[in-house]
Amino acid sequence: MDNKTKETLAFLFARNKEANSFSMTSDGQFFSEKHRAESHSQNLKDAKVTTYHRSAFETVDKLKAQLSAKEAEVEAVKAEQTAKEAAEQAANKATKTEELETVTSGENQEEKPVEETKVKTTKKAK
Known part of the structure; x- marks a missing residue:
């Protein structure tokens, strides 16, 4: 069926709420009664009648x-x-960043006591 x-x-x-079907002849004419469509189609090359319910x-x-x-x-x-996948990726990235910051700050904390110990040891030796 074409557009x-x-x-x-x-x-x-829409205009004929009481009609349950329409019949169309090969020349594109519509009829509310099939027998009228059949009668009309007898004068056409193609006598095909299609009924739509x-x-x-x-x-x-x-x-x-x-x-x-x-x-x-x-x-x-x-x-x-x-959106969920993007949020999860962002959360994973944030977690990895926090872990990296924790590891980095943890490395810095470990270095500081060693330096402080060296300084204290050096002062005691004098």
């Missing part, structure tokens, strides 16, 4: 809406997952 047919059917079903048309629209909603949910979950 023009979909748009026409949406318009027809409201229930099927509405079901397709509902399914498309549901699919769009699910796709939006998937995108939201992906965005949330990406």
